[in-house]
Amino acid sequence: MAANGNEPADPIVKGTLATAKQSWGDLFRWKQRVLVTNELGESHTEWQSPEPFKNPISLLRQLSGKQWLYFLVGLFAWTADAFDFHALSIQTVKLSRYYNRSKTDITTAITLTLLLRSVGAAIFGLLGDRFGRKWPMVANMIVLGLLQIATIFSVTFEQFLAVRSLFGLFMGGVYGNAVAMALENCPTDARGLMSGILQQGYSLGYVFAACANLGVGGATDTWKTVFWIAAGLSILAGLIRCCFPESKQFREAKAAGHHISAGDFWRETKSMLAQEWRMCIYCIILMTWFNYYSHTSQDSYTTFMLSSKELPNDAATRASILMKTGACVGGTIIGYLSQFIGRRRAIVGAALLSCCMIPAWILPNTESGLSASGFMIQFFVQGAWGVIPIHLNELSPPAYRSSFPGITYQIGNMISSPSAQIVNAIAESRFVTSKSGKLVEAYGPTMGIATAIIAVGIMVTTALGPERRGRSFEHAGPAGANIRTDDVEKAAVDTVSLADSKVTKEQV
Template sequence: MNNQDLDVQDFINRHPFSPYQWLVFVLCFAVVLLDGFDTAAIGFIAPSLLKEWGIDKPALAPVLSAALFGLAAGAIVAGPLADRLGRRIVLLASVLAFGAACFASAFAGGLEQLVILRFLTGIGLGAAMPNAVTLISEFCPDARRSFVTNAMFCGFPLGAACGGFLAAWMIPQWGWRSVLELGGAVPLALAVIMVFTLPESVRHLVARNASPARIGAILRRIHPAAASAGRFVMAGEGATAARGGVAVVFSRPYLAGTLMLWLAYFMGLVIFYALINWMPVLFKEAGLPAQSATLIAALFPLGGVGAILFGWLMDRYDANRVIAIGFALTAVAVFMIGQVVGNLGLLTATVFLAGTLMNTAQSSLPALAAMYYPTRGRATGVAWMLGVGRFGGIAGSFLVAELTRRQLPFSDVFAVVAAAAVVSTSALVVKFLIDQRRPRGGDPALRAQASLH
């Protein structure tokens, strides 16, 4: 081996996407798929809980939001940990945690136990998501980062949709507990597979000055040409090399964009959790049969597969504007759900359209965050956006509970939820303007990030 320096990102950019990188993609996709399943499962079993435990709808709010508090806590803690300890170890621990807690939730004997177990499930879920996003983004070439990251993130709405379809099939046969048993057993099996197959991020290893032998072993599985390198480097990140993740995220060049990402993601989750948790109940109250209400509601997260198209667009045009357009169209579609409930066919199509637009825009934000931050702060930046955003999910769950308590008409509930999409649109427009005015010289990290836009 000679003393040639090898820029790891340039190396990834120059070689085709290898089978080893696809393995990382599949593992991260599976984590996000199960994250979506376990996050949304509680909404689909909610009507069964109301019936079996004889509780009122407002009493469901703590159960529906308990995991969201855990999601926020898990994400906020896991981001800095992953920037310090590594993406792999934190992701493995996260999957084990949410699998075990979800499985235990199936044996809850009452509301209080279920609230506690859903909170613990949420901690694992909150830590898993940002690390999966960060890990796959750091194995991607720059020109395909948004496309691949968004494709991976499609696992979340797909998993949530599978939760709805499986709940509609499983609950009549085996009861609501079977949904949670499945949601716990599969992640535990996946964690065992990941122990033997999941690598650490090479960008993280370089940033933490890991041994060249360890870095080279991973890169050679991407392409044998890495064997000629004697030292591994990352160009363009010298300005952040001495900083921790939190310091990078709150540094002057990134602070304003950080706040806009938080606001956009927060409001997006207001919409997602308000609708995914309450649509089955609202549709049933509007006169739909329980099974039809569940199946139509399950179409809402299914539409998130459109994020693949947005990823392609984000790699070619300004990502802020692409996602802002998605949220603007979401506002219109969510508003229309409240206007067409009397027509079953039109309602079904509108729910699917709204879900496609909303989940596509929301699912694209983690890729935008991964693109925005340098390696030293990437896990923290992505995780804290997701963590702070989870409070939007909590707000969405309580928002609809309060609107129903006030007996707001069906159409007005959806009008209020649609307003959140307008706020997300505005935040991304502001971030676009900030990015345009951000200095391009001086800070190498800024120049590197500018090249990704």
């Protein structure tokens, strides 16, 4: 028995097949295999019973005032980022009329945005791990605002696509820095709940964009007003971030007099990739499934209600708002539950329940029916997503919590970038009979079948993958500092060995 009374467990295995086998077995055991590290740095693995449920209010109170400020700034940046993105997806019909292009052509802009986000994630994520979270995020948000303004002044469709491509590059850098800033100093017990709240900045951005769309009305040129609002929010987020200091780990490293050279940074990065390449590939596959999951179930939903269900713009927008309200609620609740039942169980359970909701999601014809079913399916879709920020942070190499989540998330986005375009292309080439008896584009069946396939993929991938719930990363130094520490320790060991050798020779 361990010192705390828990039963010892076999160590966490290495290797792809071994990890999949161990993870599958652990999924069906109530107790969870946990790696425990004591104050001396000694580690062992033990079986721990899931933590008892704790009052979420008490978990929120564990955060200090400073931790709340960092969390809220990260949440606001992520929400503004999501508003920027959804300002386009919920106005596909308006933009189609404005540029005299098909809806599938307009969703090409979504594809290009998602495609280039991985490049931005790599650039700004590595800058965040190398130089700190602050200034990369400031640059991201201000440039995003300026690119929203540039979109408004795009006269031709080609200019529009070019600006949205550049927008995607800068948008990709926000997620990793925002998540790292918001979660890296959260108390361990509160991580699941705060992860759920943080991830719903994405859904909150959708809700705000939909509210703005509802407020400006359905006239074609009103899309520009929504983009002006988006620009203001992004620039404001960048200016607010200017008012807060750098993250704790970088301030502590600077105070300790650590100078991290570019060589140190890249040596540690290459060492990390050599050791963690399997984890990188796994997280990319997982985030590919998740991004298909999100974009397939939401990006064309307003178009689905307008074109297939023949709802007016106001009714479709109200239903979209309620749908994403369900996402905000579900992400928070299931993120909270993951702290106690485990990250993987929460994800698998939410994905399974979302499959069960698909018929009720696409069959109703009224605003109330579509609102209620949209609320429930997004409760579970974004409920599963609510676990992702902290799950990725716990799976990340500790020194790369800015670049690793951002890059894996955005590469998944890149691979899934054609999702909205695929849905639109298939739906526009197939037809079903609407409630009025007309032949309309088959958005409902297309989204339903695709979402079911994707949800099954998420369940299988998550069930066979690793989990590091409760992993300690609060005291990890910035990337590059750790390899210097290793070098110093190695030099010390070599010096001691040399001294021992000299003493032995003198004794002989």
